[in-house]
Amino acid sequence: MIGQSRSSQSGGSRCSDFPKYSIVVPVYNEEANIPELYRRVSRVMESLDGDAELILIDDGSGDRTLSMLRDLHQQDPRVRYLSFARNFGHQTAVTAGLHFARGKAVVTMDADLQDPPELILQLVERWQEGYQVVYAQRTRRKQEGLLKRGLAYGFYRILRKLADVDIPTDTGDFCLMDRAVVNLLNRMPERNRYIRGLRAWVGFRQTAVLFDRDPRFAGEVKYTFRKSLALAINGLVSFSIIPLRLSTYMGMAAAAIALLMMGLVVYWRLFEPNSRLTGFATIAIAVFFLGAVQLICIGILGEYIGRIYEDVRGRPLYTLAEAGGFEDLPHPQSF
Ligand code: UDP
Ligand code: MG
Numbered sequence: 001m002i003g004q005s006r007s008s009q010s011g012g013s014r015c016s017d018f019p020k021y022s023i024v025v026p027v028y029n030e031e032a033n034i035p036e037l038y039r040r041v042s043r044v045m046e047s048l049d050g051d052a053e054l055i056l057i058d059d060g061s062g063d064r065t066l067s068m069l070r071d072l073h074q075q076d077p078r079v080r081y082l083s084f085a086r087n088f089g090h091q092t093a094v095t096a097g098l099h100f101a102r103g104k105a106v107v108t109m110d111a112d113l114q115d116p117p118e119l120i121l122q123l124v125e126r127w128q129e130g131y132q133v134v135y136a137q138r139t140r141r142k143q144e145g146l147l148k149r150g151l152a153y154g155f156y157r158i159l160r161k162l163a164d165v166d167i168p169t170d171t172g173d174f175c176l177m178d179r180a181v182v183n184l185l186n187r188m189p190e191r192n193r194y195i196r197g198l199r200a201w202v203g204f205r206q207t208a209v210l211f212d213r214d215p216r217f218a219g220e221v222k223y224t225f226r227k228s229l230a231l232a233i234n235g236l237v238s239f240s241i242i243p244l245r246l247s248t249y250m251g252m253a254a255a256a257i258a259l260l261m262m263g264l265v266v267y268w269r270l271f272e273p274n275s276r277l278t279g280f281a282t283i284a285i286a287v288f289f290l291g292a293v294q295l296i297c298i299g300i301l302g303e304y305i306g307r308i309y310e311d312v313r314g315r316p317l318y319t320l321a322e323a324g325g326f327e328d329l330p331h332p333q334s335f
Pocket of ligand 1: 025026027028029030059087088089090093109110111112114220221222223
C-alpha cells in the first residue's frame with residue numbers, strides 16, 4: 001500500500017514525449033459502463049490533434065472494474081490506471097487523476113457517459129483559442145428525478161450567491177484544464193476538495209461550453225443522497241464564511257425577539273393587568289427556540305472546525321493499492 005502525500009508529482013513540462021492530452025475518469029463499480037466508455041473515448045482520442053492518455057481511477061470498486069482496467073491497459077498502452085486501496089470518493093479520485101496526468105491539457109469527466117466524450121473536441125477547440133479552463137455547463141438534465149433537479153438548481157444558485165468566487169451554476173467536474181491550472185490545483189493541500197470551486201478560484205481565462213446532460217448509460221447512480229449532500233455542504237463551507245455570519249444574525253434575531261417580548265410583558269403588567277399571557281406553552285416554545293438556534297450555530301461552527309481538524313491532521317489524501325502504466329514516473333512510494 002502506498003501512501004499518497006499531499007505534494008504534487010505531476011511532471012508537467014518535464015518531458016516532450018508526454019501526451020498532449022490527458023483524460024481523467026474516476027470509476028466506482030462501473031463495470032457496465034467501461035467497455036462503452038472506452039469505445040467512445042478512444043474514438044475521440046483518435047480524432048484529437050495530438051497524443052492522448054486515458055487515466056482511469058478505480059475508487060475501491062467491489063465489482064469487476066479493476067480487472068477490466070487491467071485488461072484495457074494490456075490491450076491499449078494509452079490507458080493507464082490507478083486503484084485506491086478503498087473508496088475515497090469521487091473528488092479524491094479526480095484529484096489523484098490530476099496528480100498523475102501528464103498532458104498539456106487535462107480533461108476530467110464521469111464514467112457513466114452522462115458527460116458525452118465527443119464534447120471533448122469542442123472543449124479542446126476553446127482551449128486552443130487561449131482559454132485555460134473550459135467547463136461544460138449543463139443546459140438540461142435528462143431523466144434525473146424532479147427532486148434531484150430541483151435541489152441541484154437551488155443549491156447552485158445559493159452557492160453562487162454566497163461563495164467568494166464566482167462558481168458558475170450547473171457545472172460539474174466535466175471540463176478541460178490547462179497544465180498551468182492543473183499544477184496549481186495539485187499544489188493545493190486541502191483535504192475536502194470541491195474541485196469545481198477550486199477550479200474557479202484559480203482564475204485565468206475561463207469559458208463554458210453548453211451541453212445536454214445525457215442519462216446514465218448503465219448501472220446505478222453512485223452518488224447517493226448522502227454523498228451529494230456532503231459535497232454540497234463542502235462546497236458551501238469551503239468557499240464561503242457567510243454561514244458563520246448567519247449564526248451571528250440568528251443570535252441577533254433571537255435577542256430582538258426577547259427584547260420585544262420583555263417590552264410587551266412590561267406593557268401588559270402596567271396597562272392590562274387582567275391579561276393572562278404567561279404560561280407553560282410560552283416558556284416551552286422559548287426554550288425550544290433558543291435551543292434550536294444554539295444547536296444550529298454550534299453545527300455551523302463544527303463544520304468549519306471539522307475541516308480545520310482534517311487539514312491539520314495532514315493524513316494522505318488517498319492510498320494506492322495498484323497502478324498500471326506509470327513505470328516511467330518516479331515510484332509512487334517515494335511521494
Ligand atoms: N464515483 C466515484 N466514487 C464514488 C462515487 C462516484 O469515483 O464514491 C464516480 C462514478 O463512477 C462516476 C462519477 O463518480 O464516474 C459520477 O458518479 P454518478 O454518476 O453516480 O453521480 P452523478 O454525478 O451522475 O450524480
Ligand atoms: Mg452520473
